[in-house]
Amino acid sequence: MPKIIFQHPDFEEFEVYAPATSHKRTVLSLAQEYKVPIMFDCQDGECGSCVVHVTDINGGPTHMGEHMTEKEKTVLREIGKISKDELEKIVVNDMASEWRLACQMIVRDEDIRITYEAAQ
Numbered sequence: 001m002p003k004i005i006f007q008h009p010d011f012e013e014f015e016v017y018a019p020a021t022s023h024k025r026t027v028l029s030l031a032q033e034y035k036v037p038i039m040f041d042c043q044d045g046e047c048g049s050c051v052v053h054v055t056d057i058n059g060g061p062t063h064m065g066e067h068m069t070e071k072e073k074t075v076l077r078e079i080g081k082i083s084k085d086e087l088e089k090i091v092v093n094d095m096a097s098e099w100r101l102a103c104q105m106i107v108r109d110e111d112i113r114i115t116y117e118a119a120q
């Protein structure tokens with residue numbers, strides 16, 4: 001059961017244990033279920049408002065592979081979180097991106113820490 005810590009500098013941490021049945025759920029839907037005040041709008045990978053910073057539970061890189069759709073990659077580039085060169089490196093080396101869209105990121109079997117922007 002992966003542990004997900006949601007953190008924001010102005011709020012207490014939310015520690016969530018994703019149920020085994022959550023393997024097809026997005027980080028955003030899990031955050032909503034646990035009342036984490038994460039910012040979002042379209043919920044369809046278009047607006048970029050749900051962008052989150054993702055690390056392993058200790059703050060290092062995650063071990064998950066790239067697993068991003070072209071739409072998510074495009075939005076992350078458009079909002080300036082990932083450069084073209086960084087994106088190429090991520091894809092070529094099957095690395096995890098430290099920036100993701102919470103509405104597109106599927107919960108996987110790894111303990112992670114997510115830093116988010118809060119909803120207004």
Ligand code: FES
Pocket residue numbers: 040041042043044045046047048049050051101102103104
């Ligand atoms: Fe719009 Fe996630 S809510 S990209």
